[in-house]
Amino acid sequence: MSTWLAILLIIVALVAGVAIGFYLARQSMMKYLKENPPINEQMIRVMMAQMGRKPSEKQVRQMMAQLNKIQEKQK
Known part of the structure; x- marks a missing residue:
């Protein structure tokens, strides 16, 4: 036992x-x-530059806001 x-x-x-x-x-x-965070503003700028775009500060901030919103939803 x-x-x-x-x-x-x-x-x-x-x-x-x-x-x-x-x-x-x-x-x-x-x-x-x-x-x-895995993605920051500098990475977004580099990624857009590699695609041949010159992003404005507004576009970078919009993308960061979208990424943050997605991360908050996942929590």
């Missing part, structure tokens, strides 16, 4: 460790992405 209890405790501890590890990793990644 005690071996079944030991096996059950090991399985419960393993599942709990995986769940807690996933939660902490997710929180860490969300914090990192909030502090260091």
